[in-house]
Amino acid sequence: MAISETQLETWGKQGPTAQFTSTYDTVRAVLNDSSSPYYPKSFDIFLQGSYKNSTNVYGDSDVDIVIRLDSIFYTDLYFLNDEEKARYEANRAPGSYSLDEFKTSVVAWLIKKYGSDVKIGSKAVFIKGNGTRRDADVLVCAKLRRYYSYPQFGDPRYTDGICFFLPDGTRIENYPERHYDNCVQKHQDTRSWFKHTVRIFKNLRNTMIEKGQIKDGLAPSYFIEGLLYNVPAPKFGGTEQLNFKDVLEFLFQADRSKFECGNGQFYLLGNTNVTWPAANCAAFLEAVKKYNDAA
Incomplete structure (x- = not known):
């Protein structure tokens, strides 16, 4: 059998997408509002997960939205040798604006807009659905670079990803675009x-x-x-x-x-x-x- x-x-067959698209457009507009306290910073907003990858089914509900701080980036130097790591550190310039500051501003803005529908999770900010809006998870993160080489001459070789931190300080890396x-x-x-x-x-x-x-x-x-x-x-x-x-x-x-x-x-x-x-x-x-x- x-x-x-x-x-x-x-x-x-793929599940319905109309309500998901509406939810994403609505939340994205809120996150990208020029009145927000973080708007002058460099950031990007995009989808990840089953809706982004067109693998959503009828049982899927949450819309996974990423807001990534791009004015700084974290690094994964695991694949560099000692000489390359030293070269990277010598060229490194610390940022003046932190992911913590960015996340605090984003969360405060979402609470201002959605009130008690916002719940802070260990990984993402959950926004409860209301009417035609589906539940949404907003992941606040920063850009990540996983370096594979850092030569003395020529351009470094790296892969772009994202990272965020759990409440205990553990850093989580992911590569949704890859x-x-x-x-x-x-x-x-x-x-x-x-x-x-x-x-x-x-x-x-x-x-x-x-x-x-x-x-x-x-x-x-x-x-x-x-x-x-x-x-x-x-x-x-x-x-x-x-x-x-x-x-x-x-x-x-x-x-x-x-x-x-x-x-x-x-x-x-x-x-x-x-x-x-x-x-x-x-x-x-x-x-x-x-x-x-x-x-």
């Missing part, structure tokens, strides 16, 4: 099957949560995208059932310890703040197989 062709086709670009390329390489398949796995996850077969939080959408990003392009395609079968078989047979996140900057599986516990991934795949076998 297997999940039917019709069910897989239904699960592969994730987006890589997933767009993957979608093209798979002849438009990649995002379709991501939505199938997300809808199946939601169904298993509703039926009490897995716990909510076992398989976050970000990591499902990352998981399928590692499936070779030739494994995608054919009929709905063949596509699902080939992708799932590869995921069981592959050495998943070498899988990368969709941004290509971290391993997918691990025990850090930016990775997915291997046991959770394995449990999710076992549940997917069991569901498919019983369908």
